[in-house]
Amino acid sequence: MLRVEAVEKSFDDFKAVNGANLVVGKGELVAVIGPNGAGKTTLFNLITGQLKPDEGRITFKGEDIGGLPPYEICKKGIARSFQIVNIFPRLTVFENVQVAVLSQQRKSSELLHPAHNIAVEETEVILESVGLSGKALEVAGSLSHGDQKILEIAIALGNEPELLILDEPTAGMSPEETSATMELIKRLADTRGLTILFCEHDMEVVFSVAQSIMVMHQGRTLVQAEPQEVRRNKEVQEAYLGGE
Template sequence: MLEVRDVRKSFDGFMAVSEGNLTVERGKIVAVIGPNGAGKSTLFKLITGHLKPDGGSIRYKGENIAGLPPYTICRRGISLSFQIVNIFHRLSVFDNVQAAILSRQRKTFNLFTPAGRLARDETMRIIDAVGLSDRVDAVSSTLAYGDQKVLEIAIALGNDPELLILDEPTAGMSPEETAATIGLIRRLTREMGLTILFCEHDMDLVFAIADEIMVMRQGATIIQGPGEVVRADPDVQEAYLGGGR
């Protein structure tokens, strides 16, 4: 589904991503790990069009999407949930998810139909899927932090993605919230047929749910493979899993 080859990105001479290589197969859960500053978030922004690469290729379902604007990439089936919560804090849970759906359907400029009537069934289906149906009318700013992160995933689902990218989905969560998010990621893959790419510092989570793991160090890909292969790799142990964390 996604193939990243030799992607590069620098900022004022600093090479944030130098040799980014990644393969994501349809229906898989793939994790990207690495020390702080390894280039994980930059790589995700390159894939989703929030940054333009200096070189290399990013192919999604066979087409090169490198350098396309974010809204074009989103409409082709890739959604990103950000590391820092990015929701409409003054709107309800329902309104947040509905806004994403109406944007995808290009109905945001319909001035003559009350918004509450639009896409109601699909909005509720997504809210039910992520487990927020009991908070559907709650103002988003009143949600617990973990629920706000889940709401952002729901907003991303409103774009009807085939590939869902999650940037540190459990950052700042309690152990209970983390466990619930692990279950949610697994369920979304199974029930909605999603392909999921995520980066995460929680190694227990990564090795528990990822089909494959890609490891970055200083902007470059070290290895990609199943968890047991990655865990046994000497370079990975030195760079991240061992004393280099």
């Protein structure tokens, strides 16, 4: 479904991504791992249009999406969450998700109907599915960090994506929160038939959940394979696993 081929991106003299390759098939749960500064977030930003690639091709369902603005890419069916909490702090939890749903329904520019009657059901379903219904009327900025990370995912779900990209969905969470969140992600993948691409620090989590793992090192793709195979890979052990 998503195919990244030999993508490169540099900032001034620094090559943040230098030859990344990635294949995500429909319905898969794919993880990207790599040490800090390996270029994971940059790669995600390239896929979802926050950054424009210098070289290489990014295709989604056979269509070239490299260098399109983020809102175009989102409309093609890719939604994402961010590593650093990236929500609408002054809006309520309900409104946070509703903004995305409205955008998905092409109703963002509607002027004459009060927003509180539109897209309510869809929004409530999403809040229900991530377990935030009870906090729907709270101002998002006052939520706990863990809840804000969940809200991140909920906003992304508002776009009814085919491909959901999660940038370190459990960053900064306690171990209990982490496992609950991973359960949530697995459940979402099953019930909604989502394809999910995520990156994650916690190795245990990655190897237990992902069907396919791509390893990045210094901006480059070392390998993409099934978890067992990645574990056996010499290069990966040297560059990454061996280092810990």
